[in-house]
Amino acid sequence: MKPGSLIASATINFGLALIVLSLFSIFKKQPSNAPIYYARRLSKRHHIPFDHSFTFSRFIPSVSWIPRAFRVTEDEILQISGLDALIIIRLFKFGINFFAVCSLIGLVILLPINYGGQDEPSRVSLSMDSFTISNVIRGSNRLWVHFTCLCFVSFYGLYLLYKAKCVTKKIEELRGRSTVKKHGKECLLNDSTTGEDFLKITLLEEKVQEIFHEIRQIQGEHMLKGKELPVAFATFKSRCGAALAAQSQQNSHPLIMITEMAPQPKDVSWRSLAIPLKFMPLYKIGIIVLASLLTIFFAVPVTAVQGIAKFEKLKKWFPPAMAIELIPGVSSILTGFLPSAVLRGFLYIVPLAMLGIAQRGGSISKSKAEIEACNMVFYFLVGNVFFLSLISGSLLDEIGEYVSHPKNYPSHLASAVSAQADFFMTYILTDGLSGFSLEILQPALFLWDSIVLHTCGRGKDENPYLYSLPYYRIIPSVSLSILIGMVYAVVSPFLLPLLVGYFCLGYMVYVNQIEDVYETVYETCGRYWPYIHHYIFIAIILMQITMIGLFGLKSKPAASIATIPLLLMTIAFNEYCKIRFLPTFCHYSIQDASKHDELDQKNGQLKVNYEQASNAYRPPSLQPVTLTVSSLQI
Template identity: 35%
Template structure:
């Protein structure tokens, strides 16, 4: 790729970013779009719909930037929780690491790369006509002593990154413990989830759970709630909600024809929906009554104790001689429980995981098709061979720059939009009981899918069998990476610009919610703040993207340091935009107390080791065998550092220590509100589908007996 093609991509994406920022700063002031741009403020009641017109509404302003900049970490913690703080720490951590690497890369390594003559002389006069390969390590002459500067840079950046990783792990671990100490008593702190409960024909699951825990935990067992099958009830609830919204809409819309003819007579649409709601409500009561019977019990239950330490002890101990029975795990928060799909047996969960693994592999293989197509677009000669009839068009300079510089990364980005929802769905059928576990699992899947399909598949964009042959021959990996990674530097620089800059700006503009709002507005005349629900942050989509850019920055900082300025601009945009979104848009759906950070740590360690492997191959390829040999201790030391961090910090993110639990229990011992808390704990984990509902205006059905 030529510098001119990269500049074309930068120009297009910069224009899109400016466009998104301008439209956002205008539309956010319009009352019609409050539900798109400040749904959290509306749902919290801190902002109201305003109808007064003013010309300042039509003038773009940057006041929101200053507001997002001023918010402190403590304010974020109190308003959005520790997960939000951890997400923002990921961005600031990346900014610190790549600012340090950028100083070395731009001011030291980049001039050395340009001064080389291995590929071509750098043309200062026609600088836009230079190939981007001139800015990479490939242009440094073989055997040059200047390569020792690259070698030293790898060691320096590795040490600095590990130092920063240690400090961040330590800081977030301490914040997690402090957050626990400062929290009020929560139901999940006193509760565990028990699966694979053995059953018999003589007793129900509920009776089995009660007798087991009363026998083995007589002084600490408090209560339990058996999980029931409620999928049919949920379908009825969803249908009732749709009918209820339709009825409210008809009642509020005086212009709409509210009657239709049935069997030759006029029938009121409102009365029609009211009758249907009454019927569904009656069916719901019958289904809820049936669900309370023993036959609808699953072999799983939430079991609550009278202290945090007792719940922690039950979680850590193996409950049965048979390890596939009475399997325990920490209970999520009641609002975090994922009710629609619940796999209660050990075998069913194992089969679900196997099915998901196979599905992920097939999805990964199918995704290689767009990757190969995208790589064909970056190569003009290959593109002409595929489509000979486009030869005349491809000779036009601007067209070729757009096709090679902008189009490939745009197409790949559009395909990648499908990955997070697919991975979230696959995680949801693995048997996870909480939204946080589903999102954490999806985060891992999206990250490794992106690393494999965007990074490795792009590097080795050949047949699938060729990629498999690389894995089967580990000795050849450093050499092949050394050849492939620098060759794709131009593509990944353009990818950071397209996927980073534009995607982050579109996050601010919220294109999809805006389109949905525009389509649905003609059908909804009134908006009720009480019914408005603020969306939650899609961590499984955004954390993998930042971590993947971290991998690109780490692997390319000494190979093609030109990527770093574009990466830093992306991180600065992300810092401001996501802070703004946490203030105005996203409300926390759950609180995992920073459990996403180990994913961040592991990903950065992987990026460092990958950089070391590439460095080994590069120095060998550049005829500097001593540097290649001296690079071997670095990945070993990095993995030892990672092992130390795993032993030192990871247990804090799995469960709280006995010391913390006992201290917190003693702190709450004299609290007069604890008795009321334990009374509410009994029903804290009752399935919302079993709660009584009232959508119909006729209240007689609630008092009508089930059996006449």
């Protein structure tokens, strides 16, 4: 890719981000948009200070939301949305801390070495390859600098992962709280409501309650006529008893009775409880087959995108494409911005499709289905976006040279691996600038609300657009960016500053979304973090394996051999983390359970918790109906 194409991609993405963020700052000031941009605050009855007067300042873009995002502390995030939301913020902080240090090393040390790596003036001085490791001549001692930087980057990444161990302390603190939380809404009435109006409302509520009671009674009778389900929720009077029962084998035959800690009441997937245990393997196989078919199907557009990105080679295979060069600037836009934009467009529906597949896999909780979808989306992105983009790009770029000079294939492959950095630069720019900007603007929701407002109309007290945080979409996408950045940290330093900007923008956007927009429906107590740890571990391993291959192709076998112990140390560190930290996410220690029971007994909460838990786990048809009259004062 020529520098002009990269500049075109950066210009378009920066321009779009500036326009979208400016529109967001204006739209957020308008009181009519509060159900979109203050959904969580409205649902909690928080007062939102709007300027209702028609002033010019309401229509001027502002950046007040940016410094506010950096003033929000982790404790505030934990209190607002729980540990799962805090883990999302921790993921962005990891990216900022890691790539800020790597950028300093890359720009100060590696970039000058790569650019001056040729004894003679480089023939590719007009290409981005001049700033990558491919510009260093074979057998050069400069490659030892790359090895030293690889060791530092690897150890620094492992240090940041180990430093994140304090997440386990947060989990222990959260488990000390009540097992079941009340999610009911209080009944609030306008001050202007008269006694007559209140009497009418009360009579209507009583009639609706009677209707609902009859419907629920019919549903309950129909359910009791059916076959009894081989599943039950058991309530214990203490956490210690529940932990012992859930984490021990109840029968010599392990399949006779399987016990585990129940998810939160709102997290229960009642439809999946009806699936017999003997059919669960079939459901799991079905999920794997569907996810594999989706991955194979998306291989076609990814390969087509690489055909557009490799426009110079595409002209040799398809001469009519040369006509595009007759229009000034079109080829730069075509090769710089369009491939990554098209790829992001195709990938937008993947998380939703994977979530739909995972929800039919028999998970007893909605959060487990989301975690499975998160895992499938990550491996989909690694396979289709990273590896397939690399392979298809290398094939299109090197097939001619391979046929004419088969002996030089290893050197051409090494150059192709480095050269793919420019495509991933445009991908990071598009995913970060355009993707995060559209996330905070919520254009689809804004358009829908505008249509409803101008066609059907909506009242002053319309319910806000409340949605839960889409972990299955955020975590895989951000983890893929970490993987790309780590693999190319030593290969192409120019990518690193873009990643710092990517994570800073993502941090600001999602702090705003967590604080104002998204609602926490259920809490997994940080069970996403072991998966994030695993994704970062895979990224470090791929970085080291890639450098082993590149050192070999650059005729520096000593550096390749020296990297193997580094690889083994990384694997040993991951195994230690599995032994030391993973059980905290999967099990509830008896020591902590007993300690929390003692505190509850002193505060007189044991009986209260037991009664709440006994009444919380009811099927939807047996849950009590609560009707509220709420007024939202903005």
